[in-house]
Amino acid sequence: MTIQNAATAPMSMLLLTEAVDRLTAQNASLQGQLTSGVVSDSYAGLGDQRIVALSLQPQITKVVAWQGNITSAQNTLSVTQTVMSRIATITSNLQTSLIGLQGNTTAINVSLAASQARQSLTELASLLNTQNGSQYVFGGNASDTAPVPDPSSVTSSSFFQTIAASVAGVATNGAAATETASVAAASDNSPGQSVFSSALSVDTTTAAATGHSVTVGDQQHVTVGFVATQGGAASATSTGSSIRDLMRGLAVVGSLDQANASSSGFSTLVADTASQMQAVSSSLNLTVASLGQTQAQMASQGNSLGQLGDALTKQLGLVKDSDPAALSVQLTMTQNQLQASYSLIADMKGMSLAAYL
Known part of the structure; x- marks a missing residue:
């Protein structure tokens, strides 16, 4: 369920809530990259590397x-x-x-x-x-x-x-x-x-x-x-x-x-x-x-x-393609952080993680 009344919560609860939101978004992004095989579906999502991608x-x-x-x-x-x-x-x-x-x-x-x-x-x-x-x-x-x-x-x-x-x-x-x-x-x-x-x-x-x-x-x-x-x-x-x-x-x-x-x-x-x-x-x-x-x-x-195309495609792949191994590590860390945050919030509110979810 969505955390309610964040504005009236203690500052620590508010910070935890914001952290959970960030971690949830990061988790969704990592899951998307792992599924699609690319860092982003848009050039904007490539950050500074978008210039390289736009030229290639x-x-x-x-x-x-x-x-x-x-x-x-x-x-x-x-x-x-x-x-x-x-x-x-x-x-x-x-x-x-x-x-x-x-x-x-x-x-x-x-x-x-x-x-x-x-x-x-x-x-x-x-x-x-x-x-x-x-x-x-x-x-x-x-x-x-x-x-x-x-x-x-x-x-x-x-x-x-x-x-x-x-x-x-x-x-x-x-x-x-x-x-x-x-x-x-x-x-x-x-x-x-x-x-x-x-x-x-x-x-x-x-x-x-x-x-x-x-x-x-x-x-x-x-x-x-x-x-x-x-x-x-x-x-x-x-x-x-x-x-x-x-x-x-x-x-x-x-x-x-x-x-x-x-x-x-x-x-x-x-x-x-x-x-x-x-x-x-x-x-x-x-x-x-x-x-x-x-x-x-x-x-x-x-x-x-053919050789030129392969070289250019490889360069573009280095910019756009995601790294499954690295993503798996990041995803595990993010999910662990989320779990810890949920547990801390549950303890602070005197409720179980299951009840929070």
């Missing part, structure tokens, strides 16, 4: 955010690498077809190569729309938009039909003119001609600049992934983009069944395209290697952040 917590929050960015980026890179592996296989298969065509231009062989190329072109367009969660991995900063809006119709697109028309005239116009026309068609970013989204229907340098950047530390940013249309300088036989060049090569081979296979222009076009696809293969290999380097860089940074 924001740092830990940032480290956790950076670690989350790295995990997400690593997932994106892993998905991208898997797709790039399949794209490399498509490139290799196209090269094999072109080698076969250089020694065998029968109608059946040309038709088979063209059919396979068209299928591969459709597959490539779909692969470029690969997502990691809800994000398109080849979309750069426009990761919420499909890089190729209509992949299933790529072989009926203006891009493909323009190249098909130039290939059909290779016997008359020659291989050089046909290649120039196909490069122009693959480089064309105008609406209705480009198979890519408006965000990616830009030159190779602009596309590269739209790469998705993630923060992995204080003033540390890493560009993650590969934008479908990024690349280097264009030339008479290249768009500058390995993906565009591969699509162009697939479109050229996919249109060979419309050309005169017996013409010299046909043979030259096949040989030149084979050479150009070798360059595409080399470029894609460099891209895969670059992605691998980024993955390694991310892994190293992740390890460093």
Whole structure:
């Protein structure tokens, strides 16, 4: 029960009452710390140590955010690498077809190569729309938009039909003119001609600049992934983009069944395209290697952040976490003092501790 009439009690009784109140509050605080495992649920309860805690917590929050960015980026890179592996296989298969065509231009062989190329072109367009969660991995900063809006119709697109028309005239116009026309068609970013989204229907340098950047530390940013249309300088036989060049090569081979296979222009076009696809293969290999380097860089940074986070958390724990052993000793002492105080009060009031409680 609550001690009544404290104001009229003798001074010694008043002092004992105040001591009991303090010890009761201390007992409750120690019990709370022992149960929760922390010194206080609020910064105010940490006393002078709150300044240390207030400086450490924001740092830990940032480290956790950076670690989350790295995990997400690593997932994106892993998905991208898997797709790039399949794209490399498509490139290799196209090269094999072109080698076969250089020694065998029968109608059946040309038709088979063209059919396979068209299928591969459709597959490539779909692969470029690969997502990691809800994000398109080849979309750069426009990761919420499909890089190729209509992949299933790529072989009926203006891009493909323009190249098909130039290939059909290779016997008359020659291989050089046909290649120039196909490069122009693959480089064309105008609406209705480009198979890519408006965000990616830009030159190779602009596309590269739209790469998705993630923060992995204080003033540390890493560009993650590969934008479908990024690349280097264009030339008479290249768009500058390995993906565009591969699509162009697939479109050229996919249109060979419309050309005169017996013409010299046909043979030259096949040989030149084979050479150009070798360059595409080399470029894609460099891209895969670059992605691998980024993955390694991310892994190293992740390890460093893990160590930093552990160190900061340990420092914060020294400030906020309670010491069970020390608490048990303090709690026993406090409870003993309370018991003694209750006994003394009971003696002074001529009543038992049980009656007092």
